[in-house]
Amino acid sequence: MNKQKLLIALTEDEKKDFLPPKVLEKLEALPLEIEWLALPLESTEEWPGILADKKPDALMAAWACPRLPDDLAVGEGGLQYVSYLAGSIRKLVPRELLVQGLQVTNWGNSISRTISECALLLTLSAMRRASYWSVAMHRDGGWKQGLQTVTQSLFERRVGIHGFGNIAQQMVPLFKPFGVEISAFSPSVPDAIFEELGVARCNSLEALFSQNDVIIELAAYHERNHHIVTEDLLRSIPSGGAFINIGRGAVVDEAAMIRVAKDRPDDLQFALDVYEKEPLAQDSPLRGLSNVALLPHIAGPTKDRRCDSTLIALENLARLAEGKAIEAAITPEQFDRAT
Incomplete structure (x- = not known):
């Protein structure tokens, strides 16, 4: 059985915050094929071609990731899960992809x-x-x-x-x-x-x-x-x-x-x-x-605790690898209420 492919699209600063060494070690221990994509891209026009070429089952991303294409293939045979390590997914994920079955989580209650x-x-x-x-x-x-x-x-x-x-x-x-x-x-x-x-x-x-x-x-x-x-x-x-x-x-x-x-x-x-x-x-x-x-809207995750969000992602990536349903996936109704 082939391993699920995870594409990690982060800037170097995002990687340092969300994937410090101890968390990265846990990620690399998961039964996943991991591929890294350094952001930012030279041009966001590259993004659809990268996704088509790499065909990831899962995507881990944060603020710097370009928006997913509206016509992206999702679900079985396409992108199944997006672990967005930050807050609102509106700028990253078109609502229609949720309707079509894409599972998406964010930093949630972390x-x-x-x-x-x-x-x-x-x-x-x-x-x-x-x-x-x-x-x-x-x-x-x-x-x-x-x-x-x-x-x-x-x-x-x-x-x-x-x-x-x-x-x-x-x-x-x-x-x-x-x-x-x-x-x-x-x-x-x-x-x-x-x-x-x-x-x-x-x-x-x-x-x-x-x-x-x-x-x-x-x-x-x-x-x-x-x-x-x-x-x-x-x-x-x-x-x-x-x-x-x-x-x-x-x-x-x-x-x-x-x-x-x-x-x-x-x-x-x-x-x-x-x-x-x-x-x-x-x-x-x-x-x-x-x-x-x-204060300038900084009550949320402090720089040293952004990795708490990644721990939610790791649990769900383990579930994905085992063929289980993702927990705390965002519904279209929750998407509509988000600010």
Whole structure:
């Protein structure tokens, strides 16, 4: 029986991040015929011919890989599986190929713990106003002003989470040591998951925002959730609170958030990793606000943890070699919901 052929199309930098020596060793131990393709190509016009010539059963790729041809043969006798080591597959895989049976996975839940880690970082940064003091001390020679300087602690606070998917669920154990009370608004998540993690179910967004000191935004983005976080909700966060967004920028009415941030510079903190339009405009009013901490959408996999994504790929490549179905393959419906 012939081995399944795997084509790995990565740049040198991608290879270093996604396939460090220990992970590469595991890959090379799989019963696969492996062929390497160094990216970037001199011309993307070469790409269809390369695929036709090499006829891989599986493809491992990341950000630099050219888009797959719309008329690519997939399934039995063609390309069966694409392990996309990054996030959204929209720029790589035409939807029609999924419909025709191409199995595709991305980094999936492998990034949940690093995003959760960043949520904790941003929460602590907001409560302690770390972003403000870092700039003030470096640029302005700033120093605290006795009792007039106010910072907050996370210990024994009330934390509300909007959205309770895998990232939020992995975040709970990171926050528990602070003795916080955690509640979440996510109508579609079963009660059993709330009970297992010791999280209270909140029955409305109004209650979530008004009854918690820290709000962490993690709701999925779709048409119904566009600007679901309104000015009224943001204004209802209690004094001394914080709003953290590591989910999707367009879930929040950004113009309204800017108004609230300007109106409450001393008693409400914001810490953001995502924005309605990215990259964040140079002249965005969010820049320069003393109560707003900003990160450039880096909550996802850190450089040293990108290899976590490859471990998912290795499990599925082993399944492919054994003639088993791929796990966590992206469906056309999931493709449509992706941003």
